[in-house]
Amino acid sequence: MVTLSINGRKVELEAPVTILEAARKNGIDIPTLCHHPALELWGGCRMCLVEVEKMPRLQTACTVRVADGMAVHTETPRVVAARKAILEFFLINHPLECPTCDKAGLCALQDLTVKYGAVAGRFEEGKRVFPEVVDDPVIVRNMKRCIMCTRCVRMCDGVQGASAIGVIDRGAGSHIEPFSGGRYNCEYCGNCLTVCPVGAVMSKLHRYTYRPWQMEKTVKTICSFCGVGCTLRLEVRDESIKRVSAEYGDGVNNGLLCGRGRFGYEYADSPERLKTPLIKRDGRLERATWDEALGYAAERLLEIKKSGGGAAIGGIAGGRTTNEEIYLFQKFLRAGLGTNNIDSIARLGLLPAQKILEGVFGQGAAANLISGIPHSEAVLVVASDPTKLNPVMGLEVRAAARAGRKVITIGHVDGLKRHRTHRLEAKTGPGQETLIMAGLLGELLKVKPLTGENPGLEDAIRQWEKTLPGPDEVEKAAGVAASLISATAADLKEVSTSSIIAGRELASSMDMRTNMLLLAALGYILNSRIFLISEHPNEQGLIEMGCSPDMLPGERPLEVSTFREKYEQAWGAGINPEAGLTLMEMIEQAGASIKALYVLGEDPAFNLPARGRVKEALGRLDFLVVQDIFMTETAAMADVVFPALCWSEKDGTYTNLEKRIQKLKKALVKEGIEDWRILAEIGKRAGLPARYRNVSDIFREIAQVSPIHAGLSFESIEEGGLLWPYKGKPLVYSATPYSAAQSSSVSTAAGGLYGPWAEAAWSGAPQAQNGLKLVLDKPLLHSDTLSTHSGALMDLMGGPEARLCPETGSKLGIADGDAVKVSTEQGHISLKARLESGLPEDALFISNNFRGAGAFELFGYQLEPESKTPVLTAQNLKVERL
Amino acid sequence: MSEPGMVVEGPLAGLEEIKKQYPTERAALMPALHAAQREFGWLSHEALAAVASRLNLPEATVRSTASFYSMFQGKSTGRHAVRICTNVACMVLGAEGLLAVLNGLYGLAPGQTSPDGRFSLEVMECIGACDKGPSMLVNEDLHTDLSAEKIIEVLETYE
Numbered sequence A: 001m002v003t004l005s006i007n008g009r010k011v012e013l014e015a016p017v018t019i020l021e022a023a024r025k026n027g028i029d030i031p032t033l034c035h036h037p038a039l040e041l042w043g044g045c046r047m048c049l050v051e052v053e054k055m056p057r058l059q060t061a062c063t064v065r066v067a068d069g070m071a072v073h074t075e076t077p078r079v080v081a082a083r084k085a086i087l088e089f090f091l092i093n094h095p096l097e098c099p100t101c102d103k104a105g106l107c108a109l110q111d112l113t114v115k116y117g118a119v120a121g122r123f124e125e126g127k128r129v130f131p132e133v134v135d136d137p138v139i140v141r142n143m144k145r146c147i148m149c150t151r152c153v154r155m156c157d158g159v160q161g162a163s164a165i166g167v168i169d170r171g172a173g174s175h176i177e178p179f180s181g182g183r184y185n186c187e188y189c190g191n192c193l194t195v196c197p198v199g200a201v202m203s204k205l206h207r208y209t210y211r212p213w214q215m216e217k218t219v220k221t222i223c224s225f226c227g228v229g230c231t232l233r234l235e236v237r238d239e240s241i242k243r244v245s246a247e248y249g250d251g252v253n254n255g256l257l258c259g260r261g262r263f264g265y266e267y268a269d270s271p272e273r274l275k276t277p278l279i280k281r282d283g284r285l286e287r288a289t290w291d292e293a294l295g296y297a298a299e300r301l302l303e304i305k306k307s308g309g310g311a312a313i314g315g316i317a318g319g320r321t322t323n324e325e326i327y328l329f330q331k332f333l334r335a336g337l338g339t340n341n342i343d344s345i346a347r348l349g350l351l352p353a354q355k356i357l358e359g360v361f362g363q364g365a366a367a368n369l370i371s372g373i374p375h376s377e378a379v380l381v382v383a384s385d386p387t388k389l390n391p392v393m394g395l396e397v398r399a400a401a402r403a404g405r406k407v408i409t410i411g412h413v414d415g416l417k418r419h420r421t422h423r424l425e426a427k428t429g430p431g432q433e434t435l436i437m438a439g440l441l442g443e444l445l446k447v448k449p450l451t452g453e454n455p456g457l458e459d460a461i462r463q464w465e466k467t468l469p470g471p472d473e474v475e476k477a478a479g480v481a482a483s484l485i486s487a488t489a490a491d492l493k494e495v496s497t498s499s500i501i502a503g504r505e506l507a508s509s510m511d512m513r514t515n516m517l518l519l520a521a522l523g524y525i526l527n528s529r530i531f532l533i534s535e536h537p538n539e540q541g542l543i544e545m546g547c548s549p550d551m552l553p554g555e556r557p558l559e560v561s562t563f564r565e566k567y568e569q570a571w572g573a574g575i576n577p578e579a580g581l582t583l584m585e586m587i588e589q590a591g592a593s594i595k596a597l598y599v600l601g602e603d604p605a606f607n608l609p610a611r612g613r614v615k616e617a618l619g620r621l622d623f624l625v626v627q628d629i630f631m632t633e634t635a636a637m638a639d640v641v642f643p644a645l646c647w648s649e650k651d652g653t654y655t656n657l658e659k660r661i662q663k664l665k666k667a668l669v670k671e672g673i674e675d676w677r678i679l680a681e682i683g684k685r686a687g688l689p690a691r692y693r694n695v696s697d698i699f700r701e702i703a704q705v706s707p708i709h710a711g712l713s714f715e716s717i718e719e720g721g722l723l724w725p726y727k728g729k730p731l732v733y734s735a736t737p738y739s740a741a742q743s744s745s746v747s748t749a750a751g752g753l754y755g756p757w758a759e760a761a762w763s764g765a766p767q768a769q770n771g772l773k774l775v776l777d778k779p780l781l782h783s784d785t786l787s788t789h790s791g792a793l794m795d796l797m798g799g800p801e802a803r804l805c806p807e808t809g810s811k812l813g814i815a816d817g818d819a820v821k822v823s824t825e826q827g828h829i830s831l832k833a834r835l836e837s838g839l840p841e842d843a844l845f846i847s848n849n850f851r852g853a854g855a856f857e858l859f860g861y862q863l864e865p866e867s868k869t870p871v872l873t874a875q876n877l878k879v880e881r882l
Numbered sequence B: 001m002s003e004p005g006m007v008v009e010g011p012l013a014g015l016e017e018i019k020k021q022y023p024t025e026r027a028a029l030m031p032a033l034h035a036a037q038r039e040f041g042w043l044s045h046e047a048l049a050a051v052a053s054r055l056n057l058p059e060a061t062v063r064s065t066a067s068f069y070s071m072f073q074g075k076s077t078g079r080h081a082v083r084i085c086t087n088v089a090c091m092v093l094g095a096e097g098l099l100a101v102l103n104g105l106y107g108l109a110p111g112q113t114s115p116d117g118r119f120s121l122e123v124m125e126c127i128g129a130c131d132k133g134p135s136m137l138v139n140e141d142l143h144t145d146l147s148a149e150k151i152i153e154v155l156e157t158y159e
C-alpha cells in the first residue's frame, strides 16, 4: 500500500504506479502528449511536468513512480509556467494551421494551447518546412505538424511489430519516415494514425470531407473481415461511413486494427451494390419486386421438393452471415424443405479441424482467449500465418516474442520473420508440416514426461510414438536440420503453458486427421491453448448454428434422435435423420441428385477449387437462388437474386474464433430488406410460421432450442460479447456409450462420432517433395473478392500477383514485374510476377481475390475421405513469361 | 537473413566478426555502420538495407540511427571525408577562416564534394578536441592546432 497526496488530497494505492496513473485514477487530469497507455513509456515531451515536494526539479508524471509519502502538485504556478514554456517550444515549429487541418477538434496540441494560453512565439527564425506528402494511397504525412512525440514509432515498433518507420535525421530536420511506399514493410494497419496526437499523419480516405464535430453518430460494431472480431467505431454522416476508428480499450483488439478493418469499409458504398431483387427471364436477370421474387423462389423450391423430395435441394452459406441469418437458413432448409444438404465455407478447414480437436478434448477445445497468447511461455504457429489471416491475433504472437517468450514457427510463416525463436521450415516449401510436427513430437516425448492426466490420450500417444520419424529422417526429407528440431524440443522442455495457432492449411490436406491429432498431441504435452484461425468473421457461427449436414444448432449431432426430436418439436416439422451432403458433394451432384441450391452470402463459382467444373455443375441446376450484396459469379448464374444488406446496415451477432458472441450494430439505414427477413418471408411461404419482429426474437428462439445457447438473450450481449461456454451445456464426449439420460453426451467409443484416436497412426513414410509447387496465397489486405470493392485496398494492392523468390525466378527466367501465364490441367491465368526474397524455393504463391485471375482457376481438388474437405491439387503446373 | 553458422563472403563479410563481439545484434549496430561506411565510403540505401538484413534489424531502425549521427554520410562523398569543427571553441580560434581557405583552394563548400572528387567537407559541432582547436578530422585521423598554412599542409598528404 502506497499513500501519497496529490494537490493536497490523500490518495491510497495498492501497487506503485506512475504519478500520472495515480492522478488519473483519482480524477485529476495531467496534460500529456507523448504518453499513450498502449505504448512503452518515453518521457520525451515534458508536457506532464509536475511538482513533487522535496524534489528540486519538476518531474515527468508519466514516467516517475509514486512513492510512499510523496506530495505531488499538478497545477502550481511553476508547473503552469513550465507547460506554457513547453507549448511555446512546440509552437516554434508547429504551423497552427488548424483551420485547414483535419485533426482540428481532436488535436491534443490545439486543446492544450487553448487551455494554457495562446502562445505568441518569440522565435524570429522561420518555422521548419516539409512538403505535405500525399502520394501514398491511404496515409497523408505532414511533417511540419509533427511534434516528435514518437508515438507513431513506438506503436509501429512496439505494438504492431512492423518497425516500418523511424525518426530520420536530427534537430530541426527530424521527421518520421517513410510510412508508405511499400518500403520497409509498412503493413498499412493505420495504428500509427490513431496515436498521433496532432495532424502529422492522417488517413487520406476522409481527407477534407468532414469535421469531427459534424459527425452525426459513432456506432460501435464488429469488423466484417475476419474471425478476430475486432470492435470498430463507424463514424457516420449522411448515411455513409466517413471513417473507421478504434480506441484504446475497445474490444478484443484493444483499439488496434488491421488495414482491412480500418481502410476496407468503402465496399458498403460501392455503386455496384445490388439494389433490387432480380429474376432470370429468357436467360437474363431482370428487375423484379420483392413480392414477385420471394413468391417465385418459394414456389420453385416447393415444386422441386414435391417432385424430387427435400434431398434434391441444398444450401450453402458464407462466413459473413450473422448467427440469426444462419439459424433461419438451416431451419428453412431442414424444417421447411426437408433437407440436410446444408454446408458452408467452414468445410474448407475450420469445421473439420475443430471437429477432430473437439473429439479429443471436448467441445470448445479451441475456444481460448486471444489476450492470453502473450502470457504463454511458448507459442507454436503451424502452417498458417496469423499476421495475415487474423492480423490482430498475429500482433499478440509478436507481443509474445517481444516479451521474450519462445515463438516457434512450423512451415512458412512470413509475418513472424523477426519475431521467432526457432524456424522449422522445409527447404522445399509448404506441405511438409506433418513431417516436422511428427519429428518435433518424437523429440518432445524424449525430454518431457507425460503427466498422466489423460490416460486414454496418453495410451494413444505412446502407441503412436513407436512410428514417429526421427529428426534425421525429417532432415533428409524436408531439409530442416535435425539439430534444430532437437534444440526446439529442448527449449520447450520446461514450458508449462503455451499457445498453438493453426489454420485451414493444416486441415486442407489428405493428412488432415494426422495433422490435427499431431497438433492435439503437441497441445497436450505442452499444455496449450489451441487457436484455430478463422478467415471469416462468423465461421464459428456457421458451425454453432447447425450449418452443416450432420449437426443441428448447438453442434448437436443429427444422428442422435433425442436431439432431433427436440428440434422437431420446436420447429413443428419432421427432420430427416440422414445426414446430408457436404459442400463439394452438393456441387458434384448438381444436375444429378441436386436440382436446386440456395446460396447465402457466398460465391461458390469463384471461391471453390476446380472453378471450371464448379461452374459447369452450377449451370446444370434447375434452380439457383443467391442472396448477396454484389453480382458475384454465382449470382450471375442465378434464377433469383436477392439483394442483401451489408454488415454496417443490419443488426445481428457474430461469433469470433474465441467463441465470443458479439453484436453487430446497424449504423446506416439503407433501402432493402434485412437478410433475416428475406429468409423468414420465404420460410413463411414454405409453411414455416415466422413471428419474428427483430433479430432479438430470433436470438430468443436460438436460446430456447440450442443447448449451448440456453439462457442467453440478445439484450444481454454487452460490449466485450458473451464468452464461451456461455451459460448452456457444452457437449461432453464420453467413452461410455450414449444414453438418453446424458442428454449432452456422445460416445467416442469405437465407431463413435470422430473415430478412435488409435486409427490415425503415423502412416506417411517421409518423402521429399521436389519441383515447382502452387501455394494458395492469402494477402494481408484482401479478403475474398469483397475487399476488391474497396477503393483504398485496391489502391494498396490492385491486382493479382504471382509471388516467388528471386532464385526460382531466375531459374524460370522470370524477372520482377514480368507478365506471366500460369497453367495447370484445370486452366490458366495471366498475371504479374513479383520476386520477393524470403519465400521458399520452388513455390509459386497466387491468391484467390481477383476476378479473372484467381488461384482457384488453377487448383483442382481431391476430397479428404473422412471430412469431405477439398484438398487442393495442382497438376502439370507451368509458368511462362508472356 | 543470415543463418547461424553460415559463412558469409563478399560485401560486409567483416560484420560477422563484429557481431561476435557484442551481446546483441542491436548493440553491434554502430560498429557495423562504421564498417559499412569504411567499405563503401558512404551509406547508401542499399548499404543500410544490407546492414539491416545482416543484423536482422528493421531497416527503419538502421536508417534512423545512421541519419542521426553526423559522422555517417548519407550521400556519396569524395575520397577523403574532411570534418571540420566550427563550434564555439574552434570558431573563436579561427575555424571560420579555414573554411574560406578550403573553398578558395579546393572549391569545397560545407556539405559538398570538391569537383575533382578528392575531398568532401562536413561542418561539425565539436569533435571533442576543443583544447587544441581549431580541429578537424580527415577520415578517421584527428588534426589539431590548425592554421591556414597547416591545413593545406595536412590535406596535401591525402591524395
Ligand code: SF4
Residues within 6 Å of the ligand: A155, A156, A160, A162, A163, A164, A165, A179, A180, A185, A186, A187, A188, A189, A190, A191, A192, A193
Ligand atoms: S500503418 Fe502500421 S505498419 Fe505502417 S507505419 Fe503505421 S503503424 Fe507502422
Ligand code: SF4
Residues within 6 Å of the ligand: A145, A146, A147, A148, A149, A150, A151, A152, A153, A176, A195, A196, A197, A198, A200, A201
Ligand atoms: S507523426 Fe505524430 S505521432 Fe509521430 S512523432 Fe510526429 S506527432 Fe508524434
Ligand code: SF4
Residues within 6 Å of the ligand: A223, A224, A225, A226, A227, A228, A229, A230, A253, A256, A257, A258, A259, A260, A261, A262, A390, A391, A392, A393
Ligand atoms: S484483424 Fe480481422 S477483425 Fe480485426 S480489423 Fe483486421 S480483419 Fe477486422
Ligand code: FES
Residues within 6 Å of the ligand: A031, A032, A033, A034, A035, A042, A043, A044, A045, A046, A047, A048, A049, A060, A061, A062, A063
Ligand atoms: S507525457 Fe510525460 S513526458 Fe510526454
Ligand code: FES
Residues within 6 Å of the ligand: B085, B086, B087, B088, B089, B090, B091, B125, B126, B127, B128, B129, B130, B133, B135
Ligand atoms: S569546439 Fe571544436 S572540437 Fe569542441
